[in-house]
Amino acid sequence: MADTERFLVADDHPMVRDALVSALGQVFVGAQFTMAGTLAQAQAALDRQPDTDAVLLDLDMPGMDGLTGLARLRSEHPTVPIIIVSAAREAGVVQRAYEFGASAYIDKSASLEEIAGIVRAVLDGEIFAPPDAVAGDSFAQRAAQLTPQQWRVLALMVQGDQNKQIAHKLGVGEATVKAHVTVILRKLGVRSRTQAVIEARGLALPGPETLRQ
Amino acid sequence: MADTERFLVADDHPMVRDALVSALGQVFVGAQFTMAGTLAQAQAALDRQPDTDAVLLDLDMPGMDGLTGLARLRSEHPTVPIIIVSAAREAGVVQRAYEFGASAYIDKSASLEEIAGIVRAVLDGEIFAPPDAVAGDSFAQRAAQLTPQQWRVLALMVQGDQNKQIAHKLGVGEATVKAHVTVILRKLGVRSRTQAVIEARGLALPGPETLRQ
């Protein structure tokens, strides 16, 4: 199977799809490409051709629901390497993508040469477990250490309530709320209420950015 | 001004950027193109060439924070038409983009011919105010009253910076930042920094849920 590679390119943007195909076509001469614009199409394509060599998968595709789609593809076709192509630069997303079994992660801002190189490496079996990746300190992990009461406080913080209002709603003193907030900030590894709220809301919505500094 | 159009193409993906430029280059022969990969670069380019005919702006670019970046560009260069090029399909985003002064909205899945046609229409002044059925006091409407400096402050607030850091980054005193924050809170109709950040981030991520447990 030297020069008959079979790729599945799953991305809902025709521009991106064509660019990826043309880039890979120059490196992998004679390769076969299948297109998919939705998760359903990608699944159907894999069902038809289970011997696909690699999938280039966009995370922001209809039906994906973030990383959920990746997990579903993996569970039904565990042997096919999946290469994530995404615009998200967020470290958490990358890490979780690996946790869900992605073989590589390509930023959309990468050059076409880089992309081809990564794909080649995956086909050669070079990239599997990323160097560090696993078991880092994700926000979700840190947040799991909160006690029930601290979760309630955080939930109200996220709604924009201030300590006095939180104290009233929970039926405790404001000093108590402050104590909880202090612990929450420490457990989350942030330095202000605003940062805690930003990260907590980012948990629900796998949005574009996070940034610390 | 027949054949000397000046475009600013702001997108962090080289692939998309090149595709846009080559598409427009065939229709607008002899046009000048400036590239930008970040919001800061786009702003610098507009500062250098305020007579740019149109900006093609990607919403998912570093430093944009969703629609925040659009609002900042508009507030500093109100006369330059901005054409949004985005992958987001949500209707809410499109509408708010218009509320913030975008001249047109192009989905990335549009064909290159469509794109060129829309750009042509904008240059001809055909597309300006979309059926500006603004009505109710949306957050976007309130936010549009912010001055350029206030936008800069808000953008840093949204990243979790505190007043001291904002002051340093903008090269002003902390007291000044506090004064700006006060005005921002009043214009936005909120009572605390946290609430302002929550609403401003809702601009970027129009997600439905909030995950409570």
Next chain:
DNA sequence: TGAGACCCCCTACCTTAGTCGAATATTCAT
């Protein structure tokens, strides 16, 4: 019965956030 974890409450103190009034630039229409 003790050790440990969670929760609640408090005082005292420091840091950050936010308000008010006012002075100095900048913009803009006339």
Next chain:
DNA sequence: ATGAATATTCGACTAAGGTAGGGGGTCTCA
């Protein structure tokens, strides 16, 4: 150019956020 309106800036003051340390109550597990 000139006066009005607004932006930007700042210092001083008040309010809220956050920390350190202590005390006490409940529950669980060994």
